[in-house]
Amino acid sequence: MRELDETDMEILSMLAADSRRPFSEIGEEIGLSGPAVSDRVTRLQEAGIINTFTIDVNRGALRAGVPVLIDLDLPAESLTPARDQLQDADAVEHIFVTAEGDIRCYARVEAQNVREWVAGLFEEIAVNDYTVTLVDDVEWTPTIDGVEFALTCAECGNTVDSEGETTRIGGEVYHFCCSSCLSRFEDRYQQFESDA
Template sequence: MRNLDETDLEILSLLAENARLPYSEIGDTVGLSGPAVSDRVKRLQEAGVINNFTIDISRSQLRAGVPVFIQLEIPASAHETVRERLRNADGVEHVFVTSEGELWFYARVEAQNVRMWIDSLLDDIEIQDYSVTLVDELEWTPAIDGVEFALTCAECSNTVDNEGETTRIDGEIYHFCCPSCLARFEERYQRLEEGV
């Protein structure tokens, strides 16, 4: 797998602005043909750089309730359970985990029922404390400009450059910085499969 070049980054930037932009229009902008853009997008998908194409919905037009930002203080042992519950909860749009291990999330809920909603959502979780902040405005602007992209090695987390290797294992694509990392990963993966 070679490094992402300027054309790849420009294609990603255009798709971040409008995921429905025709490949021919992207090609006109970046100086490639539509099929060449299609090939690059397919390669970016196979490399796991593009996960899916989506739309930007104005949720304030569709969902009742007020926007709130909630910060939870919970035991570290409950994080994964709470994250899973938040991912599946109606009204929750974004979940964040800070570097300090705190769990924050953005949701739209009925103003008079915020406390009851949190209590019912996390009824069996020991909540040490939480705060609710009413959100006045929200702007979500995914962009790739000014960000340096690099694939990371699945084994050692180093940057994968043009000397790296990419392989598919059980349908998942993994990137490695060198053949030895690939070999170590495959060996460990095989041992885990045999132990199951």
Template sequence: MTDLDETDRRILELLAADGRRPYSDIADDVGLSAPAVSDRVAALEASGVIDRFTVDIDRSQLREGAHVLVDLSVPPGNVDEVRESVGAADAVEHVFVTASGDVTCSARLPIEDVRAWVGDVVGTDAITDFDVTLLESADWRPSVGGAEFALACDECGNTVTSEGETARIGGSRYHFCCSSCQARFEERYERLDADA
């Protein structure tokens, strides 16, 4: 596995700002040709750094209501259930789980119906309390600047460094922190494949 250089990081920054930016525009910015940028993006996809290209919809343009931040106090056993319920709700733009285990979301809701919305989406038994903050404005700008990219070993979950291994097994690409993890993974894969 190779480390990302400054050109890779700049390409990621430009794509994070606009995933539909033409490779020719990126090439002008980073001093490469458009085919060279295309090759780098393909390599970033193949290595797992880029998972997919998505659309970030500004839901405020699609529905009425006030933009609010809803903080849900959640008992430890309910965090995943509440996060999934909130994340599936149509009005929700972003969902976060805090270090203390609370679930926070930004949503566009009719302000007079927030209590009813929380009851419908989450249920009052799944949370201990909630707070609502009315937002004047919101802006979502994902950034890769200063971020360290690290892949997780597909066998043990440890960070894959430049000394790690990458292998194509069964048509998929996998990353490993060391050759022994790769060997264990391949051995288990072959056993499961033989049993199938």
């Protein structure tokens, strides 16, 4: 398994800032050809480091509603259905789940209908309480700079280094710190498949 090098990190940083940036332009900046950048991006995708390329729509410029933070206090059994409901809601841009099992989301909704929208969204889901906070200004700048990147073993959670292994099981890519973790994972996966 190849470790992430400085060039991979530079490519990730540039794509995080603008995922539509041409590979030839990235290559000029870091001293590689466009096809070489494309090969590296493909390897990062195959390794599961890059999942998707997305766009960040400025809904404010589209006059798509008032920005609000919604804090939900939920019983434990409502966490998954509430999260699923929020993921399907067009107005919701970001969802955060706290260590206590509460949900906070950032959304843009019509000003006069915020509470009505929230109530309608969760009419079939138990919610202990919720608060809605009007947001005055938003800055969302996801970055990978200053973050230590390391792949983690799918079996034991340890860091995967250059001696680790990567394999595709059931259509998904998994990383392992050693061959014994890979074997244990494959055994459990096969057992799960035969039981299903």
